[in-house]
Amino acid sequence: MIQKKPRMHVLSKWVKTKALLGSDEVRQYIPDTRRLSKSSLKTMLKSYGMVYVKPEKGTYGKGVIRVEQRGKDEYSYQLGTKEKDFWDYETFYLSLLRETNKRSYLIQKGIHLVKYKKLRFDIRVMVQLSPKGVWETTGLIGRVAHPEKIVTNYHSGGKIMDVKRLFGEHLSTNEMEKVMHKLDNLGVATARHLHKKYPGIRQIGLDIGFDHSWIPWIIEVNTNPDPYIFNKLSDKSMYRKVMRYRRAALK
Ligand SMILES: Nc1ncnc2c1ncn2[C@@H]1O[C@H](COP(=O)(O)OP(=O)(O)OP(=O)(O)O)[C@@H](O)[C@H]1O
Ligand SMILES: [Mg+2]
Structure with a gap:
């Protein structure tokens, strides 16, 4: 199978940060x-x-x-x-x-990340252009750091986990819904803003870390996010949606 390349990939975290600071809605969530x-x-x-x-x-x-x-x-x-x-x-x-x-x-x-069982975690928010051409948050997944590491990345020994399980240690069902709704909106606002500047992008993955006031800090935005981490959840519905949107975008 021929793997088609994503349409646009912005590598520099500096360039991406500067672009995001141009949005009134997103700026407040970008750490200095x-x-x-x-x-x-x-x-x-x-x-x-x-x-x-x-x-x-x-x-x-x-x-x-x-x-x-x-x-x-x-x-x-x-x-x-x-x-x-x-x-x-x-x-x-x-x-x-x-x-x-x-x-x-x-x-x-540095964000003092909220922890799950004493381990730091952050959230990957997947945002994709729908087959109808509308930006949508299609996936939310938790990433828990290896006990001795300072990063949560899967490739650095981090573990993938269901967000509700992570949030459940700290939040009520109602609070959890609110936080997830906020992530959904923040993801879409970020994607819309970046898309104006980089019309070639079709999907982004935000790394969001929460501090102890539950402010969702945007640690970074990936323009070539890994869709396969969603296949690590036992519930495959998110993974299927992410892949469906991805296939449509690569056509
Ligand atoms: N400012 C910060 N405060 C707290 N934790 C951070 C901060 N910056 C990075 N981290 C932790 O380190 C991890 C890796 O950092 P970052 O996502 O910026 O780079 P990267 O993972 O190398 O890039 P990519 O996600 O494209 O592979 C984050 O997911 C997070 O767990
Ligand atoms: Mg990252």
């Missing part, structure tokens, strides 16, 4: 993001205490680093399962810079 430099990291750590440093063009959670400032001169970072502590900014920054391998990196305000 800067390009990595010695001074921008210092400023971001001062403002937020914890940040994520990640490759501008990364995938699968590879190269994603969680950075924290604890005391006045106490810094630490975690990459994969490796954790390092430092007691001065210069040594800390040089060590971090070595991990980036001279690639272009961004800094994003």
Whole structure:
């Protein structure tokens, strides 16, 4: 079978972030993001205490680093399962810079993610152009981080889980419905906005992390989202819809 290529793929997280900041509806859910430099990291750590440093063009959670400032001169970072502590900014920054391998990196305000059984999770929201040409949220799926990792990606040992099961630990049925409705709307608003700028896109996947006030932060938007993660749920109805829309879009 010939696999047709998606119509449009925007790789740079920086370009995508800037595009999303152009939407009045979406902007409030985008965590503060800067390009990595010695001074921008210092400023971001001062403002937020914890940040994520990640490759501008990364995938699968590879190269994603969680950075924290604890005391006045106490810094630490975690990459994969490796954790390092430092007691001065210069040594800390040089060590971090070595991990980036001279690639272009961004800094994003860190979200203290709501957890499920003490494990961080985030939500993948699949939004697709319907066969009738209307943007629709077609899938919601939870991704729970491996206990020793700072990313939730399936390719980094994360587990796929039903969103209701994840939300159920914290929310009533009524609250859960509201949160899911909000994700649905946010997904569609994001897709409509990006589509104006990139008319070639047919589907997007939003990575949404909740903080403890249940604000849905847009960690990133993928323009080539993996549809097969939905096949990992025992209920196949979402997977079938996602694939149906995908087939129609690739025609
Ligand atoms: N600002 C943040 N706050 C909290 N967690 C974050 C933040 N940024 C990233 N993460 C965690 O790291 C994971 C990977 O980050 P991100 O999605 O930005 O890059 P990527 O996964 O490498 O890209 P792709 O999804 O295209 O493969 C997220 O799913 C999330 O679990
Ligand atoms: Mg991601």
